[in-house]
Amino acid sequence: MNDSIPNQEQRPRHRRRWLLVLLLLPVALGAIVVAVLAIGEYRSSRAVAADVVRLRDAGEPVDNESMARWFMANTSQEGTAAWREILVAVEQVSSSQTVSSFPIMGTGKFPDDLVPGGDWPDEPQIAEFLREVQPLIAQIEQAAQYPTPVWQPIAFDSFSTLLPEIQTSRSVIRLLSLEVRHALYHRDTERAMRGLAAMQAATEAFDWDFCMVVELVGIALRNIHRDAIRQSLKDTAWEPEQLDQLLAQVAQPRDVATHWRHNVTGERAMALALFQGTRERQRAMLDDGQTGFPSLLMLIPSGIKRYLERLAAMQRLGDAGVLGLAARAEASENDLGLADKRRLDDILTALLLPAVHGIARAYERDELDRRLARTALGIKRYQLAEGRWPEKLSDLTAVGLEARDWTALQAGPFGYLIEADGAVVWAYDANDPDSPSRIRSEPPTAEDVASNLDWHVTRIR
Numbered sequence: 001m002n003d004s005i006p007n008q009e010q011r012p013r014h015r016r017r018w019l020l021v022l023l024l025l026p027v028a029l030g031a032i033v034v035a036v037l038a039i040g041e042y043r044s045s046r047a048v049a050a051d052v053v054r055l056r057d058a059g060e061p062v063d064n065e066s067m068a069r070w071f072m073a074n075t076s077q078e079g080t081a082a083w084r085e086i087l088v089a090v091e092q093v094s095s096s097q098t099v100s101s102f103p104i105m106g107t108g109k110f111p112d113d114l115v116p117g118g119d120w121p122d123e124p125q126i127a128e129f130l131r132e133v134q135p136l137i138a139q140i141e142q143a144a145q146y147p148t149p150v151w152q153p154i155a156f157d158s159f160s161t162l163l164p165e166i167q168t169s170r171s172v173i174r175l176l177s178l179e180v181r182h183a184l185y186h187r188d189t190e191r192a193m194r195g196l197a198a199m200q201a202a203t204e205a206f207d208w209d210f211c212m213v214v215e216l217v218g219i220a221l222r223n224i225h226r227d228a229i230r231q232s233l234k235d236t237a238w239e240p241e242q243l244d245q246l247l248a249q250v251a252q253p254r255d256v257a258t259h260w261r262h263n264v265t266g267e268r269a270m271a272l273a274l275f276q277g278t279r280e281r282q283r284a285m286l287d288d289g290q291t292g293f294p295s296l297l298m299l300i301p302s303g304i305k306r307y308l309e310r311l312a313a314m315q316r317l318g319d320a321g322v323l324g325l326a327a328r329a330e331a332s333e334n335d336l337g338l339a340d341k342r343r344l345d346d347i348l349t350a351l352l353l354p355a356v357h358g359i360a361r362a363y364e365r366d367e368l369d370r371r372l373a374r375t376a377l378g379i380k381r382y383q384l385a386e387g388r389w390p391e392k393l394s395d396l397t398a399v400g401l402e403a404r405d406w407t408a409l410q411a412g413p414f415g416y417l418i419e420a421d422g423a424v425v426w427a428y429d430a431n432d433p434d435s436p437s438r439i440r441s442e443p444p445t446a447e448d449v450a451s452n453l454d455w456h457v458t459r460i461r
Contacts, residue, residue: 044301051308052272061269063276064156070269071210072151074262079146083205086143087168089136094171102126104178105171115235116187123185130182137179140172141194144201149208158273159285159352166217169206173199173221180228184236192232193242199225200249209259210266212354219366223455226250226373230458233380243381247400250374256325256363260318268311271352275304286351303348310336310349314356322367323409329360365430368409369455372427375406375414376458379423383460389418393425408439415439422461429456 052062061067093099100106102122111120130137152165176199183191203221208214229246232238238246274285282299313336317328333356336349378396383389390396393406393416408414408427415426426443429435444457 041301044305048275048301048304048308055268060265063269063273064158067156067210067266067269067273068154070266071154071156071208074209075149075151076147077151079143079148079150079205080152082139082143082146083150084152086136086139086172087165089139090171090175091168093133093136093175094168098129102129102178104181105174110181114185116185118185120185123182126178126182130179133175137176137195137198140176140202141198143205144198146205148201148204150205156270156273158270158277158281161211161270163214166206166208166214169202169221170217172202173224176202177224177228180232184232187237189236189238189242192236193245196225196228196246196249199228209262211270212263212267212359215259215263216359216362219362222366223369226369227455229373230376233376233458233460235461238380240381240384243377243384247374247377247381250370250377253367253370253404254322254363256322256367257318257320260325260363261315264311264315264318267354268308268315271307271311275299299348303346306346307348307352310353314353317356317360318363322363326357326360326364329357333357361430361433364409368427368430371405371407371409372414372425372456372458374401376425376460378405379416379425380460383423389423391418392416409437411438413439415441415443417443419459422459424457424459426458427456431455 056062056066059070061070094105101108103110108122111118114120154161154163154165176195180192180195180199183189183195199221203218203225206214206221207218229250274282286299313332314329317325317332320328375393375396378399378401379390381399382396385399390398393413394403396406406414406416411428415424417424424443426440428437428439429444430437
C-alpha cells in the first residue's frame with residue numbers, strides 16, 4: 001500500500017511538465033519563426049549591399065551625390081549660362097497677365113478654321129507681344145549652337161528633387177509654338193522655319209535622362225514640335241528645301257533602349273538615396289497614409305531587395321526597342337501582380353515603382369507621332385517633286401523615306417487617301433486606351449476631330 005503514494009505524487013509533476021511544454025511550445029515556435037525571418041532579412045540586407053557596391057563600381061548612381069555626378073557627366077556645360085538666362089526671361093514673360101488670354105501660352109483659342117491672312121481678332125495684340133519678345137526668341141535660336149543636353153545646377157534629393165527648369169521648358173516651347181503659328185499666319189516661312197528649329201533645339205537641351213517624369217515632359221515637348229509641323233501642311237507653301245529641313249528634324253527615331261535604361265537607372269538611384277537617407281526623410285516621403293504601414297516597416301531589407309529586382313525587370317523591358325514595349329510592360333505588370341498589396345515586401349514596390357505600362361504607351365505614342373509627321377512631310381515633298389500626290393505610301397521611297405517611316409508600329413501602314421483638295425494620312429489614337437491598335441479603313445470623322453482626337457490625322461494641301 002505504501003507504493004501508491006509515490007505514484008500519486010508523480011502525477012501532478014507530469015501534469016505540470018506537460019503544461020509547461022504546452023506553454024513553451026508557441027514561444028519556441030515563435031522564436032524559430034523570428035530566427036528564420038531574421039536570417040532571411042540578414043541575407044536580403046547583404047544582397048542589397050552587394051548590389052549597391054556592384055552598381056557603384058560600374059559607375060552608376062546610387063545616391064544623391066553620385067546622381068549629381070552622373071547627371072553632369074551626361075550633359076554639357078557650354079550652354080548652361082545661356083539657357084539659364086533664357087529660362088529666367090521666359091518664366092517672367094509667361095507669368096505676365098498679358099499672355100493669360102493668348103492661345104497656346106494661355107487659355108485662349110485660335111479662331112475656327114484659321115487660315116493665313118484670315119479673320120483673327122486677337123492678332124494685333126499677339127503681334128505686339130511677339131515683337132516685344134523678339135530679342136528673347138533670337139536668344140533661343142542662338143542657343144541652338146550649344147551641345148545638348150545642357151547641364152543645369154540641380155540639388156538632387158531623392159524623389160523630392162525639384163525640377164523648375166523642366167517646368168519652364170514647357171513655357172519655352174509654347175512661346176516658340178505661338179511664334180511659329182503667327183509666322184505661318186503671315187506666310188513668313190523663313191521665320192517659321194527658325195522657330196521650328198528653335199523648338200527642336202529647346203527639346204534637346206532639356207532631354208535629361210534621369211527619371212521618368214522628365215522623360216514624359218520631353219515626350220510632350222516633342223509632340224508639340226511635331227504637331228506644329230503637321231499643322232503647317234494644311235495651308236503653308238513650303239519650298240522643297242524647307243521640307244527637306246523639316247524632314248531632317250523628324251528623321252531620327254529615339255534610341256528607346258538607351259533612354260529607357262537611363263531613366264530606370266535614375267529612378268533606382270533616387271530610391272537608393274531614400275533608402276540610405278535619414279529616418280526623418282523616409283517618414284516624410286513614405287508616411288502618406290495610403291498604405292497604412294509605417295515607413296520603417298516598409299523599408300525591411302526583403303522589401304528593398306524585391307523592389308530593386310522589379311526595377312531590374314522593368315529596365316530590361318526597353319532592351320528590345322519601342323516595338324511591343326507597351327505589351328511587354330502590361331504583361332510584366334500582370335506577372336508582378338502589383339495590384340496585390342497584401343504582402344509586406346510588395347508594399348514598397350507598389351508605392352515607388354513607376355506606372356510602367358502608361359510610360360511604355362507614351363514611348364510608343366512618341367515614335368508613332370514621329371513617323372506620322374515624317375510620312376506627312378514625305379507626301380508633301382513627293383507632291384512638289386512629281387506634281388501629283390503619291391498613289392500609295394510605298395511611292396515615298398522616291399523622296400528618301402523607308403517602309404518603317406510609314407508603318408504605324410505593329411498596326412501596319414498608316415491610312416492614306418487622296419481627297420478632292422489634297423491628301424490625308426492617319427494612324428490610330430495611341431492616347432485612347434479603348435482605341436484598337438489598328439488602322440481604320442477610312443480617316444476619323446468630324447466627330448472625332450471635335451472630340452480633340454485629331455492628333456493622329458494630318459491633312460495636306
